[in-house]
Amino acid sequence: MSDDRFTLMSPGQTRKASPPVPAKTPPAGASRERALGNAFLGKAYTTISMEFDGTDLIVYGDGAEVLRTSAQSGRPVVLREEDAKATGANPVTDTYMNDKRFVGVKDYGPIPEGAYTFRPSGIERYDFGERMKLQLGGVFGAGDVTVQGRKIHAGDWGTGRVALTPNGPLRQGPFGDVSKRDGFYLHGGLLAGSSGCIDVGGDFDEIAELVQGYPKPVTVTVRYRNVPPVVGVFTGASGALAYGRAQLQHGPSVGLGAEFGAGGPRALASAGYDLVLQWAGGALRAGVRLDVPFTDQSAFVRAGVGGGLDFRLFRPLYGRLVGGYSWDLGGPDPRQGPELGGGLRLDLGRTRWEALYQVLRPAAEQDQQVHQALLKLGFRF
Numbered sequence: 001m002s003d004d005r006f007t008l009m010s011p012g013q014t015r016k017a018s019p020p021v022p023a024k025t026p027p028a029g030a031s032r033e034r035a036l037g038n039a040f041l042g043k044a045y046t047t048i049s050m051e052f053d054g055t056d057l058i059v060y061g062d063g064a065e066v067l068r069t070s071a072q073s074g075r076p077v078v079l080r081e082e083d084a085k086a087t088g089a090n091p092v093t094d095t096y097m098n099d100k101r102f103v104g105v106k107d108y109g110p111i112p113e114g115a116y117t118f119r120p121s122g123i124e125r126y127d128f129g130e131r132m133k134l135q136l137g138g139v140f141g142a143g144d145v146t147v148q149g150r151k152i153h154a155g156d157w158g159t160g161r162v163a164l165t166p167n168g169p170l171r172q173g174p175f176g177d178v179s180k181r182d183g184f185y186l187h188g189g190l191l192a193g194s195s196g197c198i199d200v201g202g203d204f205d206e207i208a209e210l211v212q213g214y215p216k217p218v219t220v221t222v223r224y225r226n227v228p229p230v231v232g233v234f235t236g237a238s239g240a241l242a243y244g245r246a247q248l249q250h251g252p253s254v255g256l257g258a259e260f261g262a263g264g265p266r267a268l269a270s271a272g273y274d275l276v277l278q279w280a281g282g283a284l285r286a287g288v289r290l291d292v293p294f295t296d297q298s299a300f301v302r303a304g305v306g307g308g309l310d311f312r313l314f315r316p317l318y319g320r321l322v323g324g325y326s327w328d329l330g331g332p333d334p335r336q337g338p339e340l341g342g343g344l345r346l347d348l349g350r351t352r353w354e355a356l357y358q359v360l361r362p363a364a365e366q367d368q369q370v371h372q373a374l375l376k377l378g379f380r381f
Contacts, residue, residue, distance in 0.1 A: 042120065042213035052111070052198050054098045054224035057186075059210060067210060069203040072097055074110030076193040076231045076238070077245035078280050083108070086175040092347050093315045095239070095280045097193050099228035104176020107195045112178040113224060114170035117217040118162045118186065123208050124148070125160040135190075138242075156242075158188020159205050164198070164220060186220065191238045198222075233311035236281030246279040253287075253354070255376030262367040267294040270374055282318075283310040291326075291372075300331040310345055318345040326360055335368065337361030352378045 042048065045061035052058075057071035074096035084091040087101040096102045102109030126134065130147050137145040137154025144151040164184040172178055185197040188204030198220070200207060211218055231239070240246040255270040272289030286307040293300065306324020313319050320343045328334035341358020353376070360370040 042211045043215075045214070047216075048211055048214050048218050050218060050220040052220065052222045053226060054100070054110075054228070055226040057198060057200050057207070059207065067203075067206065069200050069207070071198055071200045072110075072192045073194055073196065073198050074098060074102060075108050075195060075243055075245065076235045076280055077108070077240060077243055078236075078247055078278065080108070092349055093230050094228065095231045095236070097229065097231060097235075097239075098224070098226070100224040101174055102176070103171070103173040104178050104181075105173075106176070106181050109173070109176070109196065110194075110224075111164075111184055111196050111198055111222055112170040112173070112181065113222050115167040116164040116184065116220045116222065117167045118164055118220065119217050120162075120208075120211040120214050123160060123162045123211075125205075125208065126157065131157070131159065156189040156191060157185075158190065158199075158201065160208055161185045161187035161197075161204075162208075167219065191242065192235050193239055193242075195243075230312070230315055231280040233282035233309075236279045236312075240279035246277055249276045249278055249380040250274065251276075251379040251381050253289075253376050253378035255354075255356075255374040257356075257372065257374035259291075259360075259370050259372040261370035266296075268292060268372075269294065270376070274378065276380065281312040284308075285310065300328045300334070302326050302328050304339065306339060313344075316347045318347060319343075320345050320354070320356065322356065322358060335361065337364060337368075341372075350380055352380065354378060 047062055049060045050057060051060070052071055052073070055070070056068050058065055059067040076095050076097040079089055079091050079094055079096070081091070083089070083102060083105055084094070089099075089101060096105065096108045096110065098110055100110065100113060103112040126147065133145055133147060134152065134154050134157055137143075138156060142154045145154045162185065164186055166184075170178045181196060183196070187197055187199060189199050189201055192201070193199060251274065253272045253274060257270065258265055258267050268291050270289055270291045272287050274285050274287035276283050276285045284307070287305070289304045289306070291302040291304070304324055304326035306322055308320055308322035310318045310320050322339070322341050322343070324339045325337070326339055327336040337360060339358050339360050340362045341356060343354060343356035346353040356374045356376060358372050360372060361368050
């Protein structure tokens with residue numbers, strides 16, 4: 001079955017379009033608000049169907065669009081090396097979420113293309129206490145928890161779920177086997193992504209109310225029509241925490257640059273070694289470095305420790321926020337103090353180019369401050 005474990009917040013999940021007036025008039029004496037909030041709307045249409053297009057879940061009543069909401073399927077995590085190689089995917093910018101190349105990857109990839117059905121009478125709804133029990137069970141690896149008198153796999157199901165049953169053959173992806181995948185659901189949740197279900201975030205209740213009273217199975221067609229998203233820092237962090245999928249890397253870096261202070265401008269070289277926790281869309285890093293001027297080495301040799309956060313700006317381009325502490329190991333007037341700065345990183349996989357600007361001793365008097373600009377090349381293993 002699809003293992004929809006705990007995931008964190010889903011920032012992009014908002015309803016994009018309000019339902020128009022139903023194609024059929026609700027029963028006499030019923031207001032539009034009552035029709036939308038109760039069972040009348042499900043009974044007002046001859047046919048209700050849905051489509052997941054890889055970006056939105058779209059609800060149709062008698063062929064007309066009634067509701068559209070952001071939806072996701074698949075894990076927003078760093079690709080496994082074998083999966084990236086099998087599909088020719090980019091391990092830096094691509095994830096499993098909403099990417100049809102990975103529909104055959106059990107537990108990681110999105111729901112396969114094809115037709116599914118569910119019965120409105122089979123919808124399960126969870127109150128706040130039940131949601132917390134399921135969610136906390138997912139956080140602490142509880143496996144199954146008892147909710148409403150039966151065992152349910154713990155995780156971020158949101159306010160409810162309903163099982164999706166394949167209605168005919170599912171479309172195979174470029175590798176893997178979709179026939180070995182099962183346990184598909186349409187469900188809510190706090191965070192983007194899933195282990196193969198369709199996650200509609202906070203709009204599950206509205207969808208459930210929309211089909212309430214509809215007596216027939218609802219067909220859900222999955223057809224990926226859109227380019228998969230490039231996952232950002234927060235969605236990627238949620239996937240890393242939910243599924244334990246982050247890369248611990250390390251490696252050296254070398255840089256050339258200049259610094260400007262009371263002693264005038266100086267060209268310098270910088271060498272360091274970093275430990276990096278990389279996830280889809282971001283990274284945390286910590287490391288050490290040594291700065292040496294090209295001329296007048298007696299002026300200073302500086303050691304520093306620091307860390308920072310990298311966050312995706314556009315595909316392989318990341319912004320950087322850095323901070324740390326440094327000490328002059330020599331020179332006529334050795335100083336020490338904190339550092340603060342930022343920059344850009346271009347992630348090319350095993351190699352990374354960085355442009356960094358930081359202020360040494362930013363809280364000191366002006367003649368104590370040193371401004372440093374560096375262009376660095378880093379290697380990761």
